[in-house]
Structures are given as structure tokens and as C-alpha cells.
Amino acid sequence: xxxxxxxxxxxxxxxxxxxxxxxxxxxxxxxxxxxxxxxxxxxxxxxxxxxxxxxxxxxxxxxxxxxxxxxxxxxxxxxxxxxxxxxxxxxxxxxxxxxxxxxxxxxxxxxxxxxxxxxxxxxxxxxxxxxxxxxxxxxxxxxxxxxxxxxxxxxxxxxxxxxxxxxxxxxxxxxxxxxxxxxxxxxxxxxxxxxxxxxxxxxxxxxxxxxxxxxxxxxxxxxxxxxxxxxxxxxxxxxxxxxxxxxxxxxxxxxxxxxxxxxxxxxxxxxxxxxxxxxxxxxx
Amino acid sequence: xxxxxxxxxxxxxxxxxxxxxxxxxxxxxxxxxxxxxxxxxxxxxxxxxxxxxxxxxxxxxxxxxxxxxxxxxxxxxxxxxxxxxxxxxxxxxxxxxxxxxxxxxxxxxxxxxxxxxxxxxxxxxxxxxxxxxxxxxxxxxxxxxxxxxxxxxxxxxxxxxxxxxxxxxxxxxxxxxxxxxxxxxxxxxxxxxxxxxxxxxxxxxxxxxxxxxxxxxxxxxxxxxxxxxxxxxxxxxxxxxxxxxxxxxxxxxxxxxxxxxxxxxxxxxxxxxxxxxxxxxxxx
Numbered sequence: 001x002x003x004x005x006x007x008x009x010x011x012x013x014x015x016x017x018x019x020x021x022x023x024x025x026x027x028x029x030x031x032x033x034x035x036x037x038x039x040x041x042x043x044x045x046x047x048x049x050x051x052x053x054x055x056x057x058x059x060x061x062x063x064x065x066x067x068x069x070x071x072x073x074x075x076x077x078x079x080x081x082x083x084x085x086x087x088x089x090x091x092x093x094x095x096x097x098x099x100x101x102x103x104x105x106x107x108x109x110x111x112x113x114x115x116x117x118x119x120x121x122x123x124x125x126x127x128x129x130x131x132x133x134x135x136x137x138x139x140x141x142x143x144x145x146x147x148x149x150x151x152x153x154x155x156x157x158x159x160x161x162x163x164x165x166x167x168x169x170x171x172x173x174x175x176x177x178x179x180x181x182x183x184x185x186x187x188x189x190x191x192x193x194x195x196x197x198x199x200x201x202x203x204x205x206x207x208x209x210x211x212x213x214x215x216x217x218x219x220x221x222x223x224x225x226x227x228x229x230x231x232x233x234x235x236x237x238x239x240x241x242x243x244x245x246x247x248x249x250x251x252x253x254x255x256x257x258x259x260x261x262x263x264x265x266x267x268x269x270x271x272x273x274x275x276x277x278x279x280x281x282x283x284x
Numbered sequence: 285x286x287x288x289x290x291x292x293x294x295x296x297x298x299x300x301x302x303x304x305x306x307x308x309x310x311x312x313x314x315x316x317x318x319x320x321x322x323x324x325x326x327x328x329x330x331x332x333x334x335x336x337x338x339x340x341x342x343x344x345x346x347x348x349x350x351x352x353x354x355x356x357x358x359x360x361x362x363x364x365x366x367x368x369x370x371x372x373x374x375x376x377x378x379x380x381x382x383x384x385x386x387x388x389x390x391x392x393x394x395x396x397x398x399x400x401x402x403x404x405x406x407x408x409x410x411x412x413x414x415x416x417x418x419x420x421x422x423x424x425x426x427x428x429x430x431x432x433x434x435x436x437x438x439x440x441x442x443x444x445x446x447x448x449x450x451x452x453x454x455x456x457x458x459x460x461x462x463x464x465x466x467x468x469x470x471x472x473x474x475x476x477x478x479x480x481x482x483x484x485x486x487x488x489x490x491x492x493x494x495x496x497x498x499x500x501x502x503x504x505x506x507x508x509x510x511x512x513x514x515x516x517x518x519x520x521x522x523x524x525x526x527x528x529x530x531x532x533x534x535x536x537x538x539x540x541x542x543x544x545x546x547x548x549x550x551x552x553x554x555x556x557x558x559x560x561x562x563x564x565x566x567x568x
Contacts, residue, residue, distance in 0.1 A: 123497040143494050172494060179495075185485045186496035190503040193477060195558030196535040201469045202561035204531060209565050210427050210456060211463075212470035213407040216565065218502040219474040223562040227555035231548055234555075238543040245540045247488060249533055251480040256529045259522040264515055271511035271518075274479030277486035278507040281493050281500065 005068035005094070005163040007032035007053070011081060013042045015126055016098045017072030018134030023167035025051040026136045036062040045131045063088040068159055071097035071109075076232040079108035086112060094159040096120045100183060101236040102147045102176035115153035118160035119176060121145045121183070122169050127224035137168070144169035147176040184240035189248060191230055192241065194223040289352035289378070289447040291316035291337070295365060297326045299410055300382045301356030302418025307451035309335040310420045320346040329415045347372040352443055355381035355393075360516040363392035370396060378443040380404045384467060385520040386431045386460035394435055402444035403431035403460060405467070406453050411508035421452070428453035431460040468524035473532060475514055476525065478507040 008024065010017045013035050024031050034054040035046045047055045056062050063069055063085045071078050078097060085095070096118045099105045106119040124142035126133055144164040148157050161171055174182075198220045201208050234241055251270065258266035292308065294301045297319050308315050318338040319330045331339045340346050347353055347369045355362050362381060369379070380402045383389045390403040408426035410417055428448040432441050445455055458466075482504045485492050518525055535554065542550035 123495065125497065125499070142497065145495070170494075182489045182492060182495040185488050186492055186500045189484065190481060190499050191555075192536065192539050193481060194499075194503055194562075195555045196532055196539065197474060197477060198558035198561040199535055199554060200473065200528060200532045202557070202564075204469050204528070205466045208466060208470055210454075211407065211429070211466040212565060213409065213426065215409070215474050215478075215506045216470045218505045219478055220558070220562050220565075221502045222499045223555075223558040225555075225559070227552050227559055230555050231552040234539075234543060234551055235546065235548060238546070242540050242543045244484060244488070245536050245543075248480055248484045249536055251483055252476065252529050252533055255476050255480065255518075256526050259518060259526045259529075262519065262522070264519060267518055268511050268515040270483060271479045271507075271509075271514050273486070274482035274504070274507040275509070275511055277482040278478075278504050280486075281496060281504075 003028055003031050003162060003166070004159045005166075006030065007034055007066045008068045008070060008163070009034045009036060009062045009066035010070050010072055011036045011059075011062070011085075012072035013037040013046045013131050014072065015129055015131070015133045015138075016122075017070065018046070018131040019124075019136070019138035020070060020072060020098070020167060021046070021051060022049075022134055022136035023139055027168070028166050034062045034066060042131055049131075059084055060088045065090060067093055068163060069093060069095045070163070071095065071099070074229050074232045075099040075101050075105055075236045078105050079112065082109045082112040082117070089116070092116075092155070094118065094156040096160045096163065098122055099236075100187065100233045102145070102179040104236050106147055106149065106176040110149060110151055115151050116156050118152055118156050119147040120160055120164055121147075121179065122164060122167075123187075127222055129226050129229070139164070140168035142169050143172055145179050146171055146173045147179055148173060149176070180237050180240050184237050184244045188234060188237055188241045189244040191222050191225060192234060192245065193248065194220045198223045287312055287315050287446060287450070288443045289450075290314065291318055291350045291352075292447070293318045293320060293346045293350035293353045294356055295320045295343075295346070295353065295369075296356035297321040297330045297415050298356065299413055299415070299417045299422075300406075301354065302330070302415040303408075303420070303422035304354060304356060304382070304451060305330070305335060306333075306418055306420035307423055311452070312450050318346045318350060326415055333415075343368055344372045349374060351377055352447060353377060353379045354447070355379065355383070358513050358516045359383040359385050359389055359520045362389050363396065366393045366396040366401070373400070376400075376439070378402065378440040380444045380447065382406055384471065384517045386429070386463040388520050390431055390433065390460040394433060399435055399437035400440050402436055402440050404444055404448055405429045405431075405463060406448060406451075407467075407471075411506055413510050413513070423448070424452035426453050427456055429463050430455055430457045431463055432457060433460070464521050464524050468521050468528045472518060472521055472525045473528040475506050475509060476518060476529065477532065478504045482507045
């Protein structure tokens with residue numbers, strides 16, 4: 001039996017879309033995969049991988065006849081893309097996405113696409129970009145948050161569930177707002193902080209690279225992410241991220257005050273709180 | 285020919301002292317290794333490894349006759365330890381340390397030990413603690429900062445250089461103050477930030493563990509470090525760390541203001557600055 005999400009049109013041949021395609025080829029070989037992208041070089045790389053039935057820069061050619069469309073482009077491009085695919089969608093085609101922000105994306109896409117849109121965010125990624133970094137196991141064991149609303153059709157939700165489960169995700173459903181409050185703190189704030197940390201070090205210490213070790217390496221790794229991509233993510237979730245920066249800054253100011261007054265107990269309590277929280281995390 | 289640092293008395297059988305001993309056994313088998321510690325359990329673990337000629341909780345028994353003493357205990361314990369070993373030191377015995385802070389440690393230890401003390405900081409570590417986490421290759425390829433002063437004897441500096449080079453370190457010499465300004469930003473600030481980040485997430489998002497991915501994992505990893513150990517480090521370098529918190533906070537406030545005004549250019553410029561700084565770092 002053909003999967004409900006086949007043929008699937010993957011829009012955006014980067015790390016996220018490319019990994020979705022590679023995972024489907026491996027785990028659902030009967031699924032027809034189609035890929036759309038703007039850049040000829042990326043499309044050529046997809047063609048070379050040989051798994052896609054259609055690889056094209058013409059949106060209509062890729063979307064027409066698809067049962068599922070996955071938006072795997074930067075979040076700020078999604079509403080425009082939703083509008084452009086609308087005339088070509090089959091009656092029951094489902095549209096999902098893989099964006100790191102859900103509130104604004106779901107509101108915009110739902111207003112254009114209606115009940116067929118199911119917001120999704122597979123929590124998996126890399127500081128590398130592009131199809132060259134794509135991996136068939138990127139989603140294996142990752143949480144995928146689905147954010148259906150009162151408008152979402154039950155059939156569309158079923159198809160989105162089947163798709164993200166097929167590529168290895170554990171599913172979790174919550175509101176777009178709850179998603180954005182959580183991801184602001186678990187992902188977007190750490191990204192802003194990693195960038196600010198790398199800038200702080202480089203501005204103050206000219207010869208820092210030989211004076212940094214594994215702590216610097218890990219705590220700043222995500223600053224390697226693509227600046228354009230992350231500018232879009234931070235702006236799309238600006239309210240929650242702004243609040244979370246204020247929360248973090250308050251803790252840092254408490255540490256600073258404790259350092260200046262030599263208050264060991266306050267410092268130890270904060271370090272112990274961070275340590276014990278971090279111990280609860282056990283990603284594979 | 286026997287090494288100038290043999291016999292060596294390693295004070296503190298934890299990750300740092302244990303790794304120093306394991307590295308010496310591998311790279312300088314003729315060196316006589318002695319280990320002092322307070323806890324019987326850790327000393328028993330050292331004895332079981334079978335590489336030490338003397339393993340004892342009696343400081344005099346370990347230090348007497350040693351040509352080199354390495355202080356591998358938490359930074360705040362070093363001045364007291366320096367005072368306690370002084371009566372037992374041979375005329376030409378050299379004392380070095382492995383503390384993450386140099387200004388206060390060097391000032392205190394030098395005032396007690398004089399020209400024989402050579403401050404050192406091998407920039408290597410782990411979020412794990414104790415002899416069980418020790419590894420013969422911990423220092424392999426790491427930078428070791430030596431902080432001799434105008435008081436340090438040339439012969440003591442030569443012995444300290446030989447020791448840290450033997451275990452695989454690249455040597456770098458600078459003043460205790462320059463070291464502390466640099467490490468405040470490359471190591472101590474990231475630690476405080478990782479702890480504050482883990483606390484921010486846990487306070488705001490009750491079900492955060494299933495909503496965090498690789499970015500959270502890496503950017504908060506060092507929060508797993510021992511709270512007591514790191515309270516001592518942060519307090520010992522409080523002036524520079526407090527300044528660096530202010531530097532970081534200013535950048536975060538700029539990001540926050542840019543988010544609130546929707547100023548994409550400012551955000552992109554900051555993310556690009558962090559990304560390009562981080563690209564200069566290439567640890568093994």
C-alpha cells in the first residue's frame with residue numbers, strides 16, 4: 001500500500017530537506033520523492049544522489065500531483081512559498097513544514113493553506129548546512145513537535161504523523177505558542193548566547209584561540225550556524241527570545257553581584273542548580 | 285639520565301593529578317611517581333593502578349626527597365598546601381601547579397614558596413571528576429600556560445617546562461594577569477553562562493528535556509562540572525569574570541533591543557561576528 005504522503009514534494013534541498021529525502025529513501029523505498037529548490041547547484045547535487053523522481057526549480061512541476069508537501073526552507077520564506085504552491089495543490093494534499101518556529105509560521109501558513117497545513121518541528125540539526133551535510137539518520141530518535149490547531153483536519157494530521165514517524169521521530173503535540181516558549185529557551189537563546197560568547201572572547205582577547213579548550217569549543221559550537229538562517233529564526237520568535245534573554249541576564253547579574261561580594265553560597269547554589277538540571281538531559 | 289622532575293610528588297589524586305601520573309607513566313617510565321591525597325578511597329584507587337612508588341595521606345612521607353611537587357588540588361586549597369609542604373621540601377625542589385586561575389594562586393604560593401614556584405595551567409579537563417576519569421592522553425596537544433614572574437628561578441622554570449612538555453603540552457608563557465584575563469573569557473565565563481542557561485531553561489519549561497537537542501546539549505555540557513570546584517575557580521578570578529559578564533550582557537542587551545525593534549541587520553552582524561570568530565577555533 002502506498003504511504004499517504006506519497007508522492008512527497010520536498011521544498012528546499014538543504015540539510016533538513018535533504019535528510020528527509022535520504023531518510024524516506026531508506027525507510028520507505030516505495031515513496032515517490034520530488035525535490036524543489038532555487039539553486040541549480042543544489043538541485044544538481046540532489047540529482048546525483050539519484051533518489052528523486054522529479055528534481056526541478058519549477059514549483060508547479062514538483063508540487064502538482066503530490067499528496068504531501070514539506071516546506072524545508074528558512075522560516076521567513078514559508079508564507080510566500082505557501083502562497084505560490086496553493087494553485088497547484090491537489091484537493092487532499094497535505095502541507096507540513098520543518099521550521100524551528102511555529103507561532104508565526106502556523107498563523108501565516110494556515111491563513112493561506114487552511115485545514116491541510118500541519119506545523120511540525122523535528123528537533124534535529126547541525127551547524128553544517130546544505131545537501132552535503134544531509135544524513136539519513138538525522139531524525140532518528142529525535143522529537144518532532146506537531147502543532148495542530150482547531151482548524152487542522154484530522155486526515156492532514158494523520159498524514160503528517162505518518163511522515164515524521166516514518167523517518168524516525170518521536171511525536172509530541174502542543175500548541176504553537178507552547179512550542180515557541182520552550183524552543184526559545186532550549187534552542188534559540190543558546191544560539192544567541194553562543195554567538196555573544198564567541199564575540200565577547202574575540203573582542204577582548206586577541207590571542208584567544210590558543211587559550212581556549214573543550215569548554216569553549218562546546219559552548220560556542222552552535223555559533224557556527226548560518227547567520228542568515230538564524231537571523232530569520234530569532235526574529236520569527238522575537239517575543240519569547242527577548243523574554244528569555246532577560247531571564248538569563250538576571251541570573252548572570254546575580255552571579256556577578258555574588259562574585260563582587262564574595263558570596264560563595266549564592267554562586268555554589270546557582271552552579272548546583274545548573275548542574276542538576278543538566279544531569280536530567282540525556283540525548284543519545 | 286633521570287628527569288629533573290623525578291621523584292615527583294603529585295598532590296591530589298583527581299582527574300588532573302591522576303592524568304598527570306598516567307601520562308608520566310606512559311611517557312617517562314623512569315620517573316618515580318608519588319601521590320598524596322586526603323581520601324582513602326581515592327588513594328586505594330591509585331594504589332590499584334600500580335604506578336606509584338608512594339601513595340599516602342601523610343604529606344611529609346610523599347614530599348620528602350621529591351625533586352618536583354605538583355599541586356593538583358582545587359585552587360582555594362593551594363596556599364595552605366604550599367605552607368604545609370614547605371618544611372619538607374628539598375633544597376632545590378620545584379613546585380608547580382595545575383590551577384585554572386593564576387593571579388591569586390601565584391601571588392599566594394610565591395609568597396610562601398619563593399623562587400621555586402612556577403605557576404602552570406594545562407588547558408585540558410573534563411566535566412567528569414576523580415581518578416576514574418583520569419586519562420594518559422588528557423594533556424596531549426593541550427596548551428599549558430606557564431606564568432613565571434621576576435622572582436621565579438631559571439632552574440625551576442626549566443624543570444616545570446620539562447614536566448609539562450613531557451606529558452604532551454605545548455608551552456606558552458605569559459603573566460598571571462594576562463592568563464586570568466584570557467581564561468575568564470575562554471573558560472570561566474562559558475562555565476557561568478552554561479550554568480545560567482541550564483537554570484533558565486529548567487525554571488521556565490517544566491518538560492524541557494524532550495524539547496532540547498544537540499544545541500542545548502553542547503552549549504550546557506560544562507554545567508556538569510563540579511559546583512564546589514567551580515565556585516572556587518570563579519571566586520579566585522572574580523574581577524575578570526565580573527567584567528566579562530558585563531561585556532557579554534551588553535551584547536545580549538543589544539540583541540534584545542534589535543529583536544524588539546525588528547532590526548535584522550544588527551542581529552545578522554552579531555551572529556556573523558560570532559560565527560566568524562568561532563571558525564578560527566580548531567581544537568583537535
